[in-house]
Amino acid sequence: MLETDLKLIKNESEKDMAAVKTTADLDNIFNKYLGSQGQIKQLFKEMKDLPEDKRKEIGVNINGLQKKIIDLIDSKKKELLTGHLAKTMEAEAETLSFDLPKIGHLHPITQTIRMLNKVFIEMGYSIVDGPEIETNEYNFTRLNVPADHPAMDMQDTIYIKEPNLLLRTQTSSVESRIMAGNKPPMKFVCPGRVYRNEKVNKSNHFVFHHYQGAAILEKVSLKDLFGTLDLLFKRMYGSKVIVRYRNKYYPEVEPGVGADMQCFNCKGRGRSDPDGSSDPMGCPLCKGVGWIEMGGAGIIHPNVMKMAGIDSKKFMGFAFGLGLDRWVMAKYNITDIRTLLGGNLAYKYYENENSF
Amino acid sequence: MKILYSQLKQLVPGLKATPKQIGEKFTMAGLMLDESRRVKFNDKNDWLLSFEVRQNRADCLSVLGLAREAAGYYGLVCKLPLNKLAIPAKKGSGVKVEALKHVKRALAFEITGVKNKKSSAWLKEFLALYDINSVNLLVDLSNYIMILTGYPSHLLDKDKMKGKLCWAVNQDFKEFITLDKTKVRLPGKEIILKDDKTILGLAGIVGGKAAEIDLNSQNIIVEMAIYDRVSIRKDSRSLKIVTEASLRLEKDLSPEGLDLAMNLLISLILKETGGKIETRPFSFYPVKQPSLKIKLDSRLISVFAGVDISQNKAVSILKDLRFRVSKSGQSLEVAPPLDRMDIGIYEDVIEEVIRVFGFEKIPSNQAPAFAVAKQMTSTTIRFSEKARDILAIIGFDEILSWPLTKKEINSETNYLNWDNVSTQNSVNEEFPDLRQSIAPSLLFQFKEYKKRNIGKIKLFEIGRVFGKKGSNYLEQESLGILIESGKAILELKKAVEILLLSLGFNEISYLPSIIKPKIANPFSCWDIQVRGETIGIIYKIHKSLSFAEINISKTSNLAKGFTLNPVVELIHKLVILDANVELNDSKDVGPFLKNLQKEIGRNLWSLELIDTFSLKDKTRYTIKASYVGLSDKEAKKMHSKVFNL
Secondary structure (H helix, E strand, O other): OHHHHHHHHHHHHHHHHHOOOOHHHHHHHHHHHHOOOOHHHHHHHHHHHOOHHHHHHHHHHHHHHHHHHHHHHHHHHHHHHHHHHHHHHHHHOOOOOOOOOOOOOOOHHHHHHHHHHHHHHHOOOEEOOOOOEEEHHHHOHHHOOOOOOHHHOOOOOOEEOOOOEEEOOOOHHHHHHHHHHOOOOEEEEEEEEEEOOOOOOOOOOOEEEEEEEEEEEOOOOHHHHHHHHHHHHHHHHOOOOOEEEEEOOOOOEEEEEEEEEEOOOOOOOOOOOOOOOOOOOOOOOOOOOOEEEEEEEEEEOHHHHHHOOOOOOOOEEEEEEEEHHHHHHHHHOOOOHHHHHOOOOOOOOOOOOOOO | OEEEHHHHHHHOOOOOOOHHHHHHHHHHHOOEEEEEEEEEEOOEEEEEEEEEOOOOOHHHOOHHHHHHHHHHHHOOOOOOOOOOOOOOOOEOOOEEEOOOOOEEEEEEEEEEOOOOOOOOHHHHHHHHHOOOOOOOHHHHHHHHHHHHHOOOOEEEEHHHOOOOEEEEEOOOOOEEEEOOOOEEEOOOOOEEEEOOOOEEEEOOOEEEOOOOOOOOOOOEEEEEEEEOHHHHHHHHHHHOOOOHHHHHHOOOOOHHHHHHHHHHHHHHHHHHHOOEEOOEOEEEOOOOOOOOOEEEEOHHHHHHHOOOOOHHHHHHHHHHOOOEEEEEOOEEEEEOOOOOOOOOOHHHHHHHHHHHHOHHHOOOOOOOOOOOOOOOOOHHHHHHHHHHHHHHHOOOEEOOOOOEEOHHHHHHHOOOOOEOEEEOOOOOOOOOEEOOOOHHHHHHHHHHHHHOOOOOOEEEEEEEEEEEEOOEEEEEEEEEEEEEOOOHHHHHHHHHHHHHHHOOOOOEEEEEOOOOOOOOOOOOEEEEEEOOEEEEEEEEEEOOEEEEEEEHHHHHHHOOOOOOOOOOOOOOOOEEEEEEEEEEOOOOHHHHHHHHHHHHHHHEEEEEEEEEEEEOOEEEEEEEEEEOOOOHHHHHHHHHHHHOO
């Protein structure tokens, strides 16, 4: 009888559900009761032969049992999957090691050059470079340095075993090449390595780094030059930095400018303390001057323009040059210039400069 | 150059500025104050101001020069102590000039009957301020005038001389003894003072013992000369003798100033030591210093400055600086004072106006808005910067080093077909040659780190290496990478590949090196190639140390531009299929894989070599090919085609 069959199927399905261990078991139960040949489907078929009033009552009961079995299968499936997932996850679990990866670092000179480059790139300058083995012509002559200038002495310049070839003493040699090879308007900076015949000691080296640049346009002035340098110093040292520009002689510019920054150690006093008791010889950073020389600049000399093939009646330019190594040493608390070029410059494995 | 504040005030009547104010004004106007200190001079409190004199201002290597500057800055007049000398008509005969090309002007006086003695206290004290020792009155007066006017002079005892005083080019003398008894070897061709028999001095540099002035000297010759400054500089440097005289005479001093300086010296000698001038002075001045006239549009001054400086202001400044000025509308014609040898073009005149007007009056808080200029940043620079970032991210530290080494080290590490480049005058005689590879630098740093117990050594440097081919000097920007690790060569290879892939190169291959550096393990040494071009080398040095070098200059030129190729919109899932391929042992799998890449083209996601198996005379490679943008069927079809299945 259908009611009896319903009861039997209900009891059996409950027993079967209690014995389920895997999702495969559940699939079997589904097929047994709810599949196209399943027992619930059979009951629906047998129900056809019943009178209408009985059909309705039995139909509700069969639907109810079907829904119950479906719900049971679903909840058991969830239970099985969660349990299986937990077991799998436990088996696949890894512990964290306490080993941090070593990070790499860029050299302080590279970092400083990048900071300076950033300022100039924002102003539309290009970054350029040139040969380190240079000729007398580009290193001296085209920069208005006369043939008998002291800088050309063997005492000051390192020469290659070849007449008129030397290791460049300033990156202005790049400036003279760029000016000769291009037409205005031009704005560029040329950071790079330079060489002078200097005895190597704590504060001097024969290899050091310059940061030079120039802008050749229809019209430039000292005001433009000072504004450019001020922007640079403020970006490097903060908006409160005090800079002065004074007249200074360089063969490649006229008028020539020396740029000094007020000593941040003694605030321009020339002594670290008001009464001078701690440094009777004067502030150790600025040697008592109150100012630190940052570099030179000026309006490009007409001879330099002429040798580059640029008409100084139509175009003007300014140029500037900064020595990088002392900046870098001051910034990174490096006391010996030799450190910058290897040996005892090292980096902490797990710390970064946070320069982004 | 130093100057006493009291002397400055004496020479510039009306000067009211304090020493501090003078120091600041000079500094801003181009002569930086080096030092200012309290001193006692002539029993009075005073200040000694010391200024850094620029190379092109020989006129300021004197008290008078500095006084003229001060007068110019403050709109005052410098009072010059001129005297009248009685010059006899009789011609002297004791002097001649043979070094015609080297002497621009020479003056010489003969004075008879002087009474030399020790100098008075004030003179000794004065000279001591300038670190000059007192010798005797005549010599001290000569030094005093040099300090006062900037013009060195030389006094000779005529009674010790044999024949005429002569300026000559040295042909005969091999040796010279200076006033302080130093023996100097003379190679020849120096500019000298001599008589008929002896060398008396190195012209413009130092006098000799032969005609030395002493307390018994009675008849003297006083000479002053201006030389071709290059000759003085050359002699001074080659003989390694630098004196107060040579420091002045190797710069551009005006020949016209000799008159005032000689006038002052002779007056003082006659006043302090007695004596008479019996003959006309000798004068050699073949080419008189021309008086310059420079034309200038006065509006240019404001253009150069960037602020308005009126023509009237400019003219006033120039006149205070002793320029003669005439105006015609906007045009000025200026004649600089003869002692200003540094003024030659209108830009020099503009600088004079602006520096006295005051650089500090030009605002500096306005960054200019310039026209757009062509972008010139080279690929090599962009490339190097990106390479630095990539290497730092994967754990490498950047070092910088010096490029001098020695031939022996170069021969150990060189891997390129070029010769050694040497310097003539290296700072360190042990290292006279330019490096041909970055390897020595990184190896040196490695050793230094090991000494200091630094571990986890992964280093790189980007710098120049140098070589020579025939008469051509070559240099290239090179990247060297060094790693210490148990699996150094594989880690290094991975780093190189991450770098090259990130820089846009995916056709990377390795061939056994043609030139193997001596420090390399010859069985573990490969040339690195991209797109069939050799760009570098990678090799094992020892068990846990490996090195690679890449020619950045060359590689950056091979780089293609920005590409959109790596970006893919996935329509189908990737289809991953394997295939076995057998190649003869003589054939490298690299080119085979390259061909596959070409054949498959845009639909290739990746090719991986997942297994190799050695057979007799052949090797079986199992290759996993992943296809993108194709259905299963399409991928299988392509796979069968390319692998010949």
